[in-house]
Amino acid sequence: MEPQKRINANGSAARMAGGERRLQILRVAMRLFSQRGFRGTTTKEIALAAGVSEAMVFRHFATKEELYSAILDHKACLHDDLDPLQKVADAIQRKDDRAVFEGIALDALNHHESDPEFQRLLLHSALEEHELAHMFWEKFVRRVYHSLRTYIRQRQRDGAMKQLDPLVVVRAFIGMIIHHSLNNNLWDRDRELLKISNQAAARAFTNILLNGVAAKPQARRNGSARSATLKRKPSKK
Amino acid sequence: MEPQKRINANGSAARMAGGERRLQILRVAMRLFSQRGFRGTTTKEIALAAGVSEAMVFRHFATKEELYSAILDHKACLHDDLDPLQKVADAIQRKDDRAVFEGIALDALNHHESDPEFQRLLLHSALEEHELAHMFWEKFVRRVYHSLRTYIRQRQRDGAMKQLDPLVVVRAFIGMIIHHSLNNNLWDRDRELLKISNQAAARAFTNILLNGVAAKPQARRNGSARSATLKRKPSKK
DNA sequence: TTCGATGGTAAGTAAGCACTTACTTTCATT
DNA sequence: AATGAAAGTAAGTGCTTACTTACCATCGAA
Numbered sequence: 001m002e003p004q005k006r007i008n009a010n011g012s013a014a015r016m017a018g019g020e021r022r023l024q025i026l027r028v029a030m031r032l033f034s035q036r037g038f039r040g041t042t043t044k045e046i047a048l049a050a051g052v053s054e055a056m057v058f059r060h061f062a063t064k065e066e067l068y069s070a071i072l073d074h075k076a077c078l079h080d081d082l083d084p085l086q087k088v089a090d091a092i093q094r095k096d097d098r099a100v101f102e103g104i105a106l107d108a109l110n111h112h113e114s115d116p117e118f119q120r121l122l123l124h125s126a127l128e129e130h131e132l133a134h135m136f137w138e139k140f141v142r143r144v145y146h147s148l149r150t151y152i153r154q155r156q157r158d159g160a161m162k163q164l165d166p167l168v169v170v171r172a173f174i175g176m177i178i179h180h181s182l183n184n185n186l187w188d189r190d191r192e193l194l195k196i197s198n199q200a201a202a203r204a205f206t207n208i209l210l211n212g213v214a215a216k217p218q219a220r221r222n223g224s225a226r227s228a229t230l231k232r233k234p235s236k237k
Numbered sequence: 238m239e240p241q242k243r244i245n246a247n248g249s250a251a252r253m254a255g256g257e258r259r260l261q262i263l264r265v266a267m268r269l270f271s272q273r274g275f276r277g278t279t280t281k282e283i284a285l286a287a288g289v290s291e292a293m294v295f296r297h298f299a300t301k302e303e304l305y306s307a308i309l310d311h312k313a314c315l316h317d318d319l320d321p322l323q324k325v326a327d328a329i330q331r332k333d334d335r336a337v338f339e340g341i342a343l344d345a346l347n348h349h350e351s352d353p354e355f356q357r358l359l360l361h362s363a364l365e366e367h368e369l370a371h372m373f374w375e376k377f378v379r380r381v382y383h384s385l386r387t388y389i390r391q392r393q394r395d396g397a398m399k400q401l402d403p404l405v406v407v408r409a410f411i412g413m414i415i416h417h418s419l420n421n422n423l424w425d426r427d428r429e430l431l432k433i434s435n436q437a438a439a440r441a442f443t444n445i446l447l448n449g450v451a452a453k454p455q456a457r458r459n460g461s462a463r464s465a466t467l468k469r470k471p472s473k474k
Numbered sequence: 475t476t477c478g479a480t481g482g483t484a485a486g487t488a489a490g491c492a493c494t495t496a497c498t499t500t501c502a503t504t
Numbered sequence: 505a506a507t508g509a510a511a512g513t514a515a516g517t518g519c520t521t522a523c524t525t526a527c528c529a530t531c532g533a534a
Contacts, residue, residue, distance in 0.1 A: 015481055015530070037364060039277045043522060053483050058523060120364060126423050127274060127360060137424055145430060167431045168441045171420065172413040179412030186363050187374055193382060194404045204405045212449030252500065252511055280492060290513050295493060 022060045025050045030071050034117040037124045038068055072125075072132040075118060079140070084108065085147040092151055095158070097210055100151065105177050105202035112181035113198060119185050145170050152213075161213045169213055176205040259297045262287045267308050271354040274361045275305055309362075309369040312355060316377070321345065322384040329388055332395070334447055337388065342414050342439035349418035350435060356422050382407050389450075398450045406450055413442040 016024065028050045032041040043064055047054040061067035084107055085092070091099035112119055126133035145167060152166035161169075180201055184191065196204075253261065265287040269278040280301055284291040298304035321344055322329070328336035349356055363370035382404060389403035398406075417438055421428065433441075 018480075021481080037274065037276065039274065040365065042520080044520090052481090054522085055484085055524080056482065059481085062523095064522065123360060124364060127357060127364070128277065133424070141424070142430070164441060164444070165433070168433060168438065169445070171417055171431055172442055172445050175413040175416030176409040177412070179416050180408055183408065187370070187378070193379070194408055196402070196405060201405065204401060205409055207401070208406070208409050208449030209445065210449075211451070212445030212447075214448070255510070258511080279490080281490090289511090291492090292494080292513065293511080296511085299493095301492065 018060075021050075021052070021056065025052070025057055025060055026067070026070055026074060029067055030074070030117060030121070033068065033071065033124070034120040038064075038128060038130070068130070071121070072130075072135070075121065076132070076135060076139070079118065084144060095155065095160075097155065097160070098206060101173065101209060102202050102206040104148075105173075105205050106198055108177050109181060109198040109202055112185060116185040119181060123186075144174070148173075159215055162215055164213060169209070172212075173205065173209045176209070177202075180205075255297075258287075258289070258293065262289070262294055262297055263304070263307055263311060266304055267311070267354060267358070270305065270308065270361070271357040275301075275365060275367070305367070308358070309367075309372065312358065312369070313372060313376070316355065321381060332392065332397075334392065334397070335443060338410065338446060339439050339443040341385075342410075342442050343435055345414050346418060346435040346439055349422060353422040356418060360423075381411070385410075396452055399452055401450060406446070409449075410442065410446050413446070414439075417442070 025046065029041070029046045032046055032049060035041075043057050044054055046067075047057045050057070057067070061070060084104055087107055088100045088103040091103055122132065122136055125131070148170045149166040152161060152169055155161045156163055156166070183194070188194070262283065266278070266283045269283055269286060272278075280294050281291055283304075284294045287294070294304070298307060321341055324344055325337045325340035328340055359369065359373055362368070385407045386403040389398060389406055392398045393400055393403070420431070425431070
């Protein structure tokens with residue numbers, strides 16, 4: 001007679017292959033950590049949610065810390081190859097500012113929307129000063145800042161953008177995007193205060209930024225009163 | 238003979254008056270909670286840091302939860318009367334966009350810089366879905382959004398700003414500010430990536446925003462091309 | 475059919491947690 | 505000087521935590 005495969009709370013058949021189970025525990029833990037933080041989640045809860053005994057958790061991951069690290073590695077490798085500047089590489093080539101910035105914004109917004117766990121995990125580990133935060137900063141944030149600074153500098157040399165500190169421009173732009181995602185994922189999940197599609201948001205932020213940093217029409221009649229704002233070197237051509 | 242007043246680790250004389258001790262414990266707890274989160278801080282640590290026994294903590298606050306609530310009340314009442322729009326009330330009256338936005342930005346940046354605990358506390362409670370987050374949202378964020386929206390709408394009717402969704406403009410601006418503070422307090426405390434004074438940051442963000450949302454020169458070709466940057470109202474007297 | 479490797483569990487253990495109890499010390503009043 | 509209330513503590517209590525041990529179940533291959 002068939003030994004009647006037991007079914008656990010998740011509807012997943014008992015007795016998985018090792019690798020499968022490991023991944024399942026990892027995913028469950030990821031969800032719980034992102035919801036309640038590292039310290040706020042117990043190994044018992046993780047085991048329960050995965051439909052196994054606590055001992056199984058410790059068979060796959062020696063310590064809770066190691067489980068956390070495994071999550072970080074997992075997330076990191078998912079979000080790793082993804083250089084956000086790559087997707088807009090040809091827009092950069094074409095010097096199509098709008099495509100560059102809107103592309104980056106839309107990509108980030110979509111990303112945050114489809115994987116809100118990641119942002120929460122990141123915040124938790126930044127607050128707890130865990131290594132993911134540092135890793136993310138080094139591997140991702142720095143690169144974005146650097147690439148965008150390079151692009152902005154180029155456009156400033158082209159005379160297409162004002163001579164502001166490019167890093168400040170980057171921060172302003174990234175700020176709009178991240179803060180919007182943070183609002184959507186953390187504070188105002190029902191979009192009670194502001195409901196707007198990612199497309200529309202990306203377009204609006206890009207508009208504000210590009211108009212904000214665009215070189216002035218440079219009305220030749222320069223009663224150059226406001227050299228304060230536009231530091232344009234005369235670029236004597 | 239003098240009974241040699243004991244001195245605890247903090248250098249504070251033992252045996253404080255009740256109210257004093259309460260406040261001291263509160264402050265110590267505030268610091269620790271903001272550093273390690275609610276769940277990440279033990280009552281023992283709090284007691285130790287305050288230089289008293291654990292029992293004293295529980296004499297002043299019945300439970301750890303109550304201690305947390307007391308902190309929230311404390312912080313809330315500190316940051317409460319402070320309607321950030323009040324400081325720029327006359328700038329609003331004068332419709333001096335630059336003063337309005339730069340004032341708000343500078344105020345927020347200074348605030349976050351002088352009290353980074355608050356931002357951390359707020360983030361922790363947002364992640365843990367504690368009430369402070371909700372309270373802050375209702376009492377503060379909503380009001381700022383509402384007031385700024387009203388102002389922006391007015392300026393749009395004046396023909397001084399583009400017809401964008403005012404809430405998106407608010408989000409973009411607040412985003413630059415909050416994200417910059419978050420970077421300074423959480424991610425890049427050494428300002429390794431971007432070191433800039435609050436004044437300069439407030440000015441830069443304001444410039445980007447105001448140029449970004451300024452009504453177009455409107456191709457009416459009336460010479461006065463950049464009403465955008467210099468908002469001196471024509472003052473048709 | 476047997477057997478070893480692997481998936482899985484029940485029932486621990488020691489340490490740490492929020493919180494309590496029973497007691498002592500200090501000190502401003504009369 | 506006596507006293508009573510408030511400031512303070514040492515040593516718990518029972519529960520939860522991360523992690524372990526000792527054992528059972530299932531399965532594919534020899």
